[in-house]
Each structure stands twice: as structure tokens, then as C-alpha cells.
Amino acid sequence: MGRLKSPGELATLRQAILAKRDPNRPCITVCSGTGCSAYGSEKVFATFEAALSPLKGKIDLRRTGCHGFCERGTMVVIYPDEVCYVQVQPEDVPAIVASVRNGKILERLLYVDPVTGKKITLEPEIPFYRNQQRLIFGNNRRIDPQSIEDYIALGGYDALAKALNGMTPEQIVGEIKKSNLRGRGGAGFPTGTKWETVRNAPGEPKYVIVNCDEGDPGAYMDRSLMEGNPHSVLEGLVIGAYAIGSHEGFIYIRNEYPLAVENVGIALRQAEEYGLLGENILGSGFNLKVVINRGGGAFVCGESTALMASLEGQVGEPRAKYIHTAVSGLWEKPSCLNNVETFANVPLIITNGADWYRGIGTERSKGTKIFSLVGKVNNTGLVEVPMGTTLREIIYNIGGGIREGKRFKAVQTGGPSGGMIPEQHLDLPIDFDELTRVGSMMGSGGMIVMDESTCMVDIARYFISFLEEESCGKCVPCREGLLHMREILDDICEGRGKPGDIEVMMRLSATMKDAALCALGQTAPNPVLSSIHYFKDEYEAHINEKRCPAKVCKALITYSIIDEKCPGCGICVKNCPQEAIESQGKKKPAVIHSENCVRCGICYDVCRLDAIEVE
Amino acid sequence: MDKQVKAILKKYDNRKEFLISILQDVQAIHHYLPREALQQISDALGIPMSRIYSVATFFKAFSLEPRGKHLINVCVGTACHVRGSVKVLESIEREIGIKPGETDSGLKFSLDAVNCLGCCALGPVMVVDGAYHGKLSTAKAVEILKACD
Numbered sequence: 001m002g003r004l005k006s007p008g009e010l011a012t013l014r015q016a017i018l019a020k021r022d023p024n025r026p027c028i029t030v031c032s033g034t035g036c037s038a039y040g041s042e043k044v045f046a047t048f049e050a051a052l053s054p055l056k057g058k059i060d061l062r063r064t065g066c067h068g069f070c071e072r073g074t075m076v077v078i079y080p081d082e083v084c085y086v087q088v089q090p091e092d093v094p095a096i097v098a099s100v101r102n103g104k105i106l107e108r109l110l111y112v113d114p115v116t117g118k119k120i121t122l123e124p125e126i127p128f129y130r131n132q133q134r135l136i137f138g139n140n141r142r143i144d145p146q147s148i149e150d151y152i153a154l155g156g157y158d159a160l161a162k163a164l165n166g167m168t169p170e171q172i173v174g175e176i177k178k179s180n181l182r183g184r185g186g187a188g189f190p191t192g193t194k195w196e197t198v199r200n201a202p203g204e205p206k207y208v209i210v211n212c213d214e215g216d217p218g219a220y221m222d223r224s225l226m227e228g229n230p231h232s233v234l235e236g237l238v239i240g241a242y243a244i245g246s247h248e249g250f251i252y253i254r255n256e257y258p259l260a261v262e263n264v265g266i267a268l269r270q271a272e273e274y275g276l277l278g279e280n281i282l283g284s285g286f287n288l289k290v291v292i293n294r295g296g297g298a299f300v301c302g303e304s305t306a307l308m309a310s311l312e313g314q315v316g317e318p319r320a321k322y323i324h325t326a327v328s329g330l331w332e333k334p335s336c337l338n339n340v341e342t343f344a345n346v347p348l349i350i351t352n353g354a355d356w357y358r359g360i361g362t363e364r365s366k367g368t369k370i371f372s373l374v375g376k377v378n379n380t381g382l383v384e385v386p387m388g389t390t391l392r393e394i395i396y397n398i399g400g401g402i403r404e405g406k407r408f409k410a411v412q413t414g415g416p417s418g419g420m421i422p423e424q425h426l427d428l429p430i431d432f433d434e435l436t437r438v439g440s441m442m443g444s445g446g447m448i449v450m451d452e453s454t455c456m457v458d459i460a461r462y463f464i465s466f467l468e469e470e471s472c473g474k475c476v477p478c479r480e481g482l483l484h485m486r487e488i489l490d491d492i493c494e495g496r497g498k499p500g501d502i503e504v505m506m507r508l509s510a511t512m513k514d515a516a517l518c519a520l521g522q523t524a525p526n527p528v529l530s531s532i533h534y535f536k537d538e539y540e541a542h543i544n545e546k547r548c549p550a551k552v553c554k555a556l557i558t559y560s561i562i563d564e565k566c567p568g569c570g571i572c573v574k575n576c577p578q579e580a581i582e583s584q585g586k587k588k589p590a591v592i593h594s595e596n597c598v599r600c601g602i603c604y605d606v607c608r609l610d611a612i613e614v615e
Numbered sequence: 616m617d618k619q620v621k622a623i624l625k626k627y628d629n630r631k632e633f634l635i636s637i638l639q640d641v642q643a644i645h646h647y648l649p650r651e652a653l654q655q656i657s658d659a660l661g662i663p664m665s666r667i668y669s670v671a672t673f674f675k676a677f678s679l680e681p682r683g684k685h686l687i688n689v690c691v692g693t694a695c696h697v698r699g700s701v702k703v704l705e706s707i708e709r710e711i712g713i714k715p716g717e718t719d720s721g722l723k724f725s726l727d728a729v730n731c732l733g734c735c736a737l738g739p740v741m742v743v744d745g746a747y748h749g750k751l752s753t754a755k756a757v758e759i760l761k762a763c764d
Contacts, residue, residue, distance in 0.1 A: 035734045038747030070736030217692030220733035255639060255676050296635050296674025313634035315673040374694035380736035448693045462696050577709050601702045602753045
């Protein structure tokens with residue numbers, strides 16, 4: 001494949017690719033995202049490969065990116081009808097191949113809707129997908145992430161051709177500004193304004209950077225996009241570089257994401273080979289060189305100045321932003337840093353126009369947003385919805401409600417420095433401003449659902465100790481504030497809480513908000529403040545009554561055996577690491593000696609008769 | 616002089632700004648950063664040892680101590696936390712007798728608690744030598760480690 005020298009050559013190539021493909025020929029696709037890989041999708045794929053080798057030209061096989069419905073992996077979808085099989089094992093392969101050949105549906109592998117009990121044949125009809133609008137994420141399931149031709153076949157790099165051929169950089173900046181695209185990394189800063197600032201800032205060279213240091217625990221949409229459709233991000237990056245006048249780009253990826261690093265590396269090589277990157281892109285005279293940098297495992301490096309320090313080979317500490325990185329960033333040059341999802345939005349806006357884009361979403365937040373819906377919800381996975389969708393729609397219509405019929409307690413959004421949102425706000429339309437209004441934030445789009453068995457004080461302690469560990473330690477309010485807050489929360493969880501603790505934490509929070517150097521420290525008190533605001537009764541039960549209502553905090557609970565339910569099978573006796581459970585013989589209930597019990601919960605896990613009680 | 620380290624330095628043209636990438640590649644070979652390798656990098660790039668140490672100790676991905684034969688990463692991200700990763704981690708600690716960040720005296724296991732591996736649907740999750748194990752219970756986690764030789 002020679003380098004493409006004009007938009008016309010790209011169109012010709014697309015036609016040639018499409019001509020080779022018969023849209024009616026069956027194609028079996030296997031999800032190979034990290035979730036499905038963990039279920040063993042590689043084995044499923046290899047088994048298909050072997051089974052289909054005598055059927056070359058009759059049935060195609062394709063590896064795809066993450067479909068988002070990770071709960072039910074390994075996912076197999078068969079085109080052209082999009083018949084969807086869930087939880088596929090290598091043993092199922094011969095039956096699936098046979099069903100494709102004879103045109104019948106393999107009933108036993110279909111998805112069963114837990115609400116109605118009905119079997120659903122086609123992927124788009126599964127409620128989890130049906131209630132989404134997948135503009136950014138939709139192509140993940142249609143393409144092989146390691147094939148640039150798959151991406152081009154679906155219209156890929158058309159936006160780039162349009163931008164380089166018919167638009168001036170100023171027009172592109174104008175279009176992005178008009179679209180009102182806001183940064184998907186969390187802060188929601190208007191992307192067009194940032195691009196304009198970098199473009200007009202004095203100093204050469206200018207840099208463009210993709211932020212894929214997705215450090216928020218519980219969020220993995222950037223990873224799935226980078227793994228599943230890397231060219232869409234790359235296309236947005238090249239358009240962005242052209243718009244601001246940059247010839248050097250960086251992609252900063254967490255090292256914990258090896259598959260993303262691999263797929264992006266392949267995408268870069270392919271784009272270069274096809275003339276979509278490097279010198280004289282599509283014959284336009286525009287040049288861009290892009291390199292990958294792997295993060296070192298520091299949460300704070302998602303912050304722009306810390307990320308840039310790390311790119312320079314230094315310790316990833318943030319600096320005060322008296323001068324924005326758009327003016328003086330990497331090596332003190334104007335630098336444009338955007339999140340993965342932000343860049344993936346750009347080709348859509350260029351292709352369809354800002355007016356189309358403005359038609360989606362709410363007044364001040366346009367477009368769609370990908371959320372990672374995780375925790376105690378039935379359908380865990382990645383969910384893309386227009387801005388303004390309510391929490392209830394996401395958790396109940398798409399997520400299928402709470403697991404095991406338990407009661408919803410709260411949803412945590414915005415990552416460790418976001419906040420807890422209780423039941424009373426379930427009908428909140430989600431966008432950047434509404435989430436801030438109720439004391440949380442958009443963040444990168446993590447959405448962790450919690451039920452009645454989640455202790456809010458324990459969760460606040462979890463986030464604060466996470467942030468304490470990830471605080472770089474440069475400024476005092478963050479370093480010391482988090483330490484003290486964590487100590488107080490430890491005390492409360494371990495039964496040493498005292499009246500006044502809540503007030504001290506509120507004072508510490510106020511100081512941190514005002515005085516911390518970067519966004520990590522300024523937003524760090526959010527989990528504490530929002531949990532105190534909405535769940536003060538739980539704090540008070542811990543402090544005043546030495547009681548954990550959710551039965552989570554170890555020091556405040558005891559395990560015992562419900563005599564009527566225990567047949568004396570002895571499985572808990574065998575599994576107890578402390579030898580704290582004594583058998584009284586067969587058919588007689590066992591006894592837990594609480595003085596030896598470390599409250600590890602193993603007996604509760606292994607008992608099949610629910611005969612262990614926590615109080 | 617370590618030839619592998621030399622090759623890594625060459626791959627990055629001995630450029631200072633690639634210090635973190637260079638350290639990552641060295642760590643990938645040795646599973647930790649040997650002092651001699653750091654000295655070699657310091658000489659080649661002209662960066663003082665003190666600065667290399669500050670970088671190597673700042674980022675979690677690096678270890679200055681030799682690591683065990685089997686690397687265990689237990690996810691303690693939020694999604695795994697609400698699904699009981701604390702119990703899983705504690706049962707692993709009891710089984711192999713070390714805490715996160717430690718390596719046992721026989722250099723068999725190194726244990727780390729990591730924040731989110733990005734497959735939250737499978738929580739609680741751990742990765743042992745690159746292989747993902749999801750939907751863990753305390754018993755299942757221990758069983759997996761018992762199967763390591």
C-alpha cells in the first residue's frame with residue numbers, strides 16, 4: 001500500500017475495499033476487549049479460526065473491540081443480521097458455525113432479558129443497547145481495531161480529508177467552537193476555546209497531546225476506545241493538530257493498559273503507511289509526527305501540568321497554573337491537551353457539522369457521553385447516552401436495576417474526587433453543570449452504583465485513602481489535609497469516632513478547596529462533603545452508636561450462626577483461617593467464637609445456606 | 616555494562632526526555648530496576664542519580680527491589696471495592712504471608728494492590744502474571760495462587 005496523496009485517492013481506496021467485501025456474506029465477530037479477553041475470548045477466536053478455515057470465502061471471521069456489555073462476555077455477533085450470542089465458550093463454536101451455515105438461531109446462547117425473561121436474538125434489540133445512542137462508541141463492535149481498512153470502509157478519515165482539503169485551520173476552530181464541544185476529561189472546558197488559545201499563543205513549536213492516563217478507578221471508556229477504535233482518536237488528533245498548527249503529537253497512555261498501547265502503536269504505523277500521518281498528509285503539505293508515551297502509574301499525571309512534566313521525563317508533579325498550558329505547557333511551549341473521548345468527537349463534528357452536533361444534548365452540554373456503569377448494577381458495562389439523560393434511565397433502563405433485588409442507595413460519579421448522589425436526585429438530567437450543582441462532577445464518566453450493603457463512611461474512607469496515596473505531596477493542604485481526614489475516617493470506621501469529627505472534616509475540606517495547588521487537592525474533599533451532606537445519619541450511627549448500618553465496618557460488626565439454618569455441614573469450620581468456628585458434630589449448628597474471629601467474611605461467602613448472620 | 620540496557624538506551628537515542636520509557640523497558644526485562652542499570656542510564660543520559668531516583672520512586676510502576684517469580688496485582692478500584700475486593704486481598708495476604716508492595720523471602724510471589732485494571736464488570740479482579748481472573752471469591756483467589764508453582 002503506497003501513501004495516499006489526495007482525498008480522491010482515499011475515496012478510491014474505500015471503494016476498492018468495499019468492492020472486495022460482500023455485505024451479505026455472514027461474518028462472525030468475536031469481542032476481544034480486555035473484559036472479554038479475561039473470559040477467554042482469545043480461545044474462542046482461535047477455535048473459530050480453525051473451524052472456519054475450510055469455509056474460506058463463505059463465512060468471514062473478525063476480531064472486534066469492546067462492545068461495552070462486559071457483563072456477558074465473551075460476546076459473539078454474527079453479521080449481517082447482528083445475531084448476538086453471549087457467554088460463548090470454545091465448546092460452543094461448532095454449534096455456532098453450524099447454525100450460521102443452516103441459517104438457524106442457536107437458542108441456548110441468546111441473551112435472556114432478566115426483567116421479562118424473554119430471549120433476544122439481535123444485538124441492537126437488547127435493552128442495554130437499545131436505550132443508548134452510540135455515536136462515538138458504536139463502531140467498536142464493527143471493526144477490527146488492528147485494521148485501518150475496516151475503519152476506512154466505514155467512512156474513516158473522511159473528516160480529515162474534508163478538513164485538510166476544504167477548510168482553513170480557523171474554520172475548523174470556529175466549527176468546534178460553534179459545536180460547543182466540552183472536554184470529556186472531566187472539567188468540561190470548551191475545546192474550541194482551548195484550540196484557539198493554543199493557535200494564537202506565541203511560540204513554536206506547538207504540541208498536541210492525547211490524555212489517556214485514565215486513572216479514575218471504575219472508569220474505562222478511554223481504554224475501550226483506544227483499544228477498540230484507535231483510528232477515530234487519531235483522526236481527531238490530526239485534525240486538532242492541523243487546526244492549531246502543530247507538527248508534533250503525543251499519546252500518553254497508562255502502562256496498565258497493554259492492549260491499548262499495542263493497538264495504538266499498530267494504528268500509528270498503519271496511518272503513516274497510508275499517508276494519513278507523517279509528511280505531507282493526503283497531499284496537503286501538512287506534516288504531523290506522533291509518538292506514544294506510557295504513564296508510570298500515577299493518578300495525578302492525569303492533571304495537565306503533571307502529565308506534561310512526566311512527558312519531559314520528570315517527576316509528575318503539577319505546577320500552579322498562573323499561565324495556562326495552552327500558552328506555556330510542554331517544554332514551555334503552547335500545548336493542547338485533550339482527552340481521548342474529546343478527540344474522538346472531532347471527526348463527527350467535522351463530518352456532520354456543528355449544527356447537527358448542537359442538536360444533541362442539553363443547553364450547555366452538547367453531544368453524547370460515555371459512562372462506565374459499574375458496581376451493584378445488573379448490567380455492568382460502557383454506556384453512551386446523550387447529555388441530559390437521567391440517572392434513573394441509565395441505572396434502570398440500561399443497567400437493568402440493582403443486583404439481587406437490593407435497594408439503591410447512591411451513585412458515585414466523577415471518580416475519587418466526585419461525589420455521592422442519593423435516591424432523591426435519580427431524575428437528575430446528567431450534564432456538566434447539573435452534576436456540579438448536586439455536589440458531584442462529571443469527571444471522566446465513572447458511575448459506581450451502590451446499594452444498601454455499601455457503607456458510605458467506608459466509601460468516603462476508601463476515596464480519601466486513595467487520594468492520600470496518590471497525592472504527590474508538593475503542597476501542604478492536600479498532603480496534610482488528606483492525611484488527617486483519613487485518620488479521622490479510620491477512627492470513625494473503627495469505633496473510635498467522637499463528637500466534633502464531622503465538623504473538623506468540614507473545616508479541613510474548606511481549607512483544601514481554597515488552598516490546594518491543583519484540581520486533585522481542590523476536589524479531594526468532595527466524597528467526604530457529599531457523603532456528609534446526604535448520609536449524615538450514617539456518620540452519626542458510627543460515631544454515637546458505634547454501629548455500621550450497612551454492616552461493612554469490621555470493628556462494628558460481629559458474625560454469628562443462625563442455629564435453625566445450620567445443618568452442621570462443617571464447610572465454614574474447614575475454611576475459617578482463624579479456627580474460630582467450632583463444630584458441635586453433624587446435624588448440630590456450628591459456633592463462632594467471636595474472640596478469635598477476624599471478621600474476614602470467608603464463612604459468610606462459603607455458606608450455601610445463608611446461615612451466617614452479620615450484626 | 617548491561618547489553619540489554621544499552622540496546623534500550625539506543626532505541627531512545629539516549630534522549631533525556633525518554634527517561635520514564637527507558638526505565639519502563641528496563642523494568643520489563645528485570646521486573647525491577649537494578650542499581651547498576653540506573654547508574655548506566657545516568658551516565659548515558661547525563662542525568663544525576665538523585666534525579667533518576669526521584670523519578671523511580673515517584674511512579675508506582677517502578678520497583679527498586681527484586682520481584683518474585685509470580686506477580687500478583689489485585690484490583691482495589693472502586694468497582695471492585697464495592698464488590699468485596701478488600702476481603703479477597705486479605706485472604707491472599709493470609710495465604711502467601713505478605714502485604715501489598717512486598718515480595719516473599721523465597722522470591723516466589725510479589726503482591727501489589729492496583730487502582731482499577733479497567734475491567735470493572737468482572738470485579739473483584741486480579742491479574743497473575745498477565746492473566747486476568749475475574750468474579751473472584753476469597754476461596755477462588757486462594758485456589759488460583761495455590762496452583763502457581
